[in-house]
Amino acid sequence: MIPDKLTVALSTGFLKALNQLPEKARGKVAAFISKFRDNPRSPGLNYERIEGGKDPLIRSIRVDQDIRCILRAPEQGDTYVLLWIDKHDDAYDWARRKTCHVNRVSGALQIVDVEAAESAVGVATAAAGTEAIPAAPIAIASQENRANTELASLFTHCDDDQLMLLGVPEALLPAVRAVQSEEALARLIEWVPQDCVDGLILLAEGRPIQAVIEELERQRPDHIDPEDVATALATPESQAEFLVITDDDELEAMLSAPLEQWRVFLHPSQRRLVNRDWNGPVRVLGGAGTGKTVVAMHRARWLANRLLASDTPGQVLFTTFTRNLATDIRSNLAKICSPEELRRIEVIHLDGWVMTFLKNQGLQVRVFNDEAREACWSLAMDVADPAMGLEERFYMEEWKDVVLANGCRSRDDYLAARRIGRGTRLSKQQRAQIWPVFDALRAEFRQRGLWEPEEAKTAAADLLRNADQGGRYLAVVVDEAQDLDVASFSLIRVLAGEPHANDLFIVGDPHQRIYGKPIVLSRCGIDVRGRSRKLRINYRTTEETRAWATAVLEGVNFDDLDGGNDPSSDYRSLLHGEKPVLRGFEDPADEQRFLQDSLTQLRGIDGNLASTCVTLRTKTARDRVAQALEKAGFPVRLIEANEADDPSDPALRVATMHRVKGLEFDQVFIPELTAEQMPYRVEVSRRPDQVSREQFEQQERSLLHVAATRAKKRVVVTYSGKPSSFLTPRG
Numbered sequence: 001m002i003p004d005k006l007t008v009a010l011s012t013g014f015l016k017a018l019n020q021l022p023e024k025a026r027g028k029v030a031a032f033i034s035k036f037r038d039n040p041r042s043p044g045l046n047y048e049r050i051e052g053g054k055d056p057l058i059r060s061i062r063v064d065q066d067i068r069c070i071l072r073a074p075e076q077g078d079t080y081v082l083l084w085i086d087k088h089d090d091a092y093d094w095a096r097r098k099t100c101h102v103n104r105v106s107g108a109l110q111i112v113d114v115e116a117a118e119s120a121v122g123v124a125t126a127a128a129g130t131e132a133i134p135a136a137p138i139a140i141a142s143q144e145n146r147a148n149t150e151l152a153s154l155f156t157h158c159d160d161d162q163l164m165l166l167g168v169p170e171a172l173l174p175a176v177r178a179v180q181s182e183e184a185l186a187r188l189i190e191w192v193p194q195d196c197v198d199g200l201i202l203l204a205e206g207r208p209i210q211a212v213i214e215e216l217e218r219q220r221p222d223h224i225d226p227e228d229v230a231t232a233l234a235t236p237e238s239q240a241e242f243l244v245i246t247d248d249d250e251l252e253a254m255l256s257a258p259l260e261q262w263r264v265f266l267h268p269s270q271r272r273l274v275n276r277d278w279n280g281p282v283r284v285l286g287g288a289g290t291g292k293t294v295v296a297m298h299r300a301r302w303l304a305n306r307l308l309a310s311d312t313p314g315q316v317l318f319t320t321f322t323r324n325l326a327t328d329i330r331s332n333l334a335k336i337c338s339p340e341e342l343r344r345i346e347v348i349h350l351d352g353w354v355m356t357f358l359k360n361q362g363l364q365v366r367v368f369n370d371e372a373r374e375a376c377w378s379l380a381m382d383v384a385d386p387a388m389g390l391e392e393r394f395y396m397e398e399w400k401d402v403v404l405a406n407g408c409r410s411r412d413d414y415l416a417a418r419r420i421g422r423g424t425r426l427s428k429q430q431r432a433q434i435w436p437v438f439d440a441l442r443a444e445f446r447q448r449g450l451w452e453p454e455e456a457k458t459a460a461a462d463l464l465r466n467a468d469q470g471g472r473y474l475a476v477v478v479d480e481a482q483d484l485d486v487a488s489f490s491l492i493r494v495l496a497g498e499p500h501a502n503d504l505f506i507v508g509d510p511h512q513r514i515y516g517k518p519i520v521l522s523r524c525g526i527d528v529r530g531r532s533r534k535l536r537i538n539y540r541t542t543e544e545t546r547a548w549a550t551a552v553l554e555g556v557n558f559d560d561l562d563g564g565n566d567p568s569s570d571y572r573s574l575l576h577g578e579k580p581v582l583r584g585f586e587d588p589a590d591e592q593r594f595l596q597d598s599l600t601q602l603r604g605i606d607g608n609l610a611s612t613c614v615t616l617r618t619k620t621a622r623d624r625v626a627q628a629l630e631k632a633g634f635p636v637r638l639i640e641a642n643e644a645d646d647p648s649d650p651a652l653r654v655a656t657m658h659r660v661k662g663l664e665f666d667q668v669f670i671p672e673l674t675a676e677q678m679p680y681r682v683e684v685s686r687r688p689d690q691v692s693r694e695q696f697e698q699q700e701r702s703l704l705h706v707a708a709t710r711a712k713k714r715v716v717v718t719y720s721g722k723p724s725s726f727l728t729p730r731g
């Protein structure tokens with residue numbers, strides 16, 4: 001008889017192992033799972049014990065002559081967990097070493113290989129003060145300047161229950177306690193369940209145990225029944241590694257093609273942000289590659305699902321700064337949402353939303369171009385008083401940084417505006433003399449139907465407010481928050497209506513701010529107090545690349561979008577690899593040759609260069625290098641500004657550094673990183689004063705940080721002649 005409350009779950013390992021099997025075998029596995037789900041106790045399924053296995057509940061079932069499915073089959077109850085799939089001998093070998101238990105403190109289900117974990121840290125000899133395994137070439141750098149530090153024992157300040165609450169399985173306590181160095185921790189991390197990784201890394205940095213437990217929001221469940229695997233599977237910790245199959249379509253999609261992990265398995269700190277009610281706006285900060293976009297997408301899905309479940313009409317707005325990211329998000333949301341959920345989410349970059357809205361309101365709205373802007377400025381400058389001795393460039397910056405940034409509509413607004421970060425002091429009288437230029441400029445813009453993005457957003461917010469049409473969306477999810485300005489957030493506030501539960505979910509990374517200026521959410525009517533969280537673990541970039549890209553930002557202070565600080569030292573990478581390659585050349589021809597030779601070598605290894613990107617500071621440099629590479633026989637795909645990338649194209653990617661924001665590649669090449677290119681000298685020379693030049697330099701540092709953190713495996717930086725000042729430590 002088919003059990004009433006059958007639960008079948010899959011582990012991440014099962015899916016990874018499945019992806020290694022040949023196409024034909026995968027088809028058989030799909031048929032097997034279907035049969036298994038129909039009735040796991042069918043007489044046709046033979047459960048074999050694993051001789052010499054550590055966990056008696058781990059069994060094997062024959063899929064075909066070759067393939068065996070390893071699963072946790074209960075003696076009682078109806079919860080089955082598929083753990084691994086492989087050829088007979090390999091499957092048995094895997095199964096023999098594993099245990100699969102509910103953690104008696106955290107309540108999570110965990111798969112453990114004690115032997116592997118212990119041998120990774122040399123448990124047997126650690127007690128005698130040495131480690132059996134020689135130090136690997138990789139290391140977790142818990143502070144940039146503190147790599148490879150030898151420590152007595154990283155976790156002496158925690159008791160067993162505290163470690164277990166952070167997800168350490170009881171069986172791995174000896175291995176964890178034997179960790180004496182950051183190198184050993186890096187080796188151990190390979191063998192611990194996903195849900196204890198964040199905790200161990202934070203503890204190894206020397207953070208107090210209680211602070212880590214609080215930050216990761218780990219709470220001991222009231223009651224844990226080690227036999228109750230179904231309850232264990234419902235915890236956010238288990239969901240980092242296991243998926244309960246509820247949806248046949250989802251299962252079919254997973255079995256038929258390799259699946260990106262993020263689509264199904266969220267890490268506990270990610271899941272805790274997504275699946276819950278928040279009683280107001282949430283702000284999530286996270287360094288590059290920490291999964292901000294992944295979390296924002298899952299949150300949008302969760303919100304859409306809520307609307308559907310409660311039969312509430314209306315939509316969720318998912319908005320971003322750049323159009324490109326909105327395009328990527330639209331296609332990625334389609335991978336995780338049902339068509340009904342998708343219909344409840346509108347994805348659009350904010351400027352696009354505003355343009356459409358204003359046009360629908362009957363306003364004349366045209367897209368700005370440089371020519372039209374210059375013409376307006378030239379006419380407005382006719383009313384400038386030459387006796388003031390201020391250059392046009394100064395007026396332009398004053399317009400952007402003071403008039404637009406403060407939403408000044410009148411002379412009085414301007415006289416009262418804050419001029420934070422401006423390098424030239426102005427008296428009230430001088431401001432009054434300057435204002436007619438801005439008045440004239442605005443008149444020119446309006447005559448031509450041109451709107452600065454800030455003005456357009458303010459106008460849209462005013463129109464909505466005046467027509468009592470705020471709250472157009474039930475919730476708004478915002479990605480790339482660091483690049484949005486005050487006008488954007490003020491509009492977003494209006495779009496989400498009066499503050500209410502689950503209204504705003506804002507993710508961003510001030511270290512990656514390459515367009516905007518710091519903002520303070522509370523000044524835009526967005527109160528995130530008590531609802532600010534951080535994602536600390538980078539899942540994309542190796543620690544070596546992350547550390548290099550963070551060193552580029554040294555000396556720069558970053559805000560937290562709400563008037564506080566977001567220290568660069570708060571983030572870590574899970575992965576390790578090569579240090580970024582930095583090569584200088586005398587002659588540009590040698591640099592070009594090095595680039596081509598490196599690409600040829602990579603193509604030899606990977607078969608194509610689809611996951612390699614060459615990124616440059618300017619469009620001119622991009623086009624020149626792309627042409628040279630094409631001439632040298634490399635098929636090249638330029639990633640253009642307003643065009644989505646096509647993952648099926650096997651060509652080498654070439655793009656500007658601005659365009660690669662939000663993307664990722666295995667390899668990133670950053671050629672021509674010269675003093676001329678970065679900080680971009682042409683722009684530096686245009687800046688009217690030192691403060692403005694420093695602000696620009698900071699943005700340029702962030703731009704290089706963005707470019708380097710796109711790399712999953714490798715970064716190669718080259719220059720010929722004088723290197724960029726960013727490549728040498730600040731004196």
Ligand SMILES: Nc1ncnc2c1ncn2[C@@H]1O[C@H](COP(=O)(O)OP(=O)(O)OP(=O)(O)O)[C@@H](O)[C@H]1O
Nearest residue numbers: 261262265266267288289290291292293294539662
């Ligand atoms: N739960 C997860 N499981 C597996 N992979 C994940 C998970 N979360 C994030 N990743 C991976 O980490 C990488 C970065 O994710 P994402 O783009 O969401 O980060 P981000 O913080 O928005 O990055 P950035 O700000 O640098 O653009 C992606 O390759 C993604 O697949």
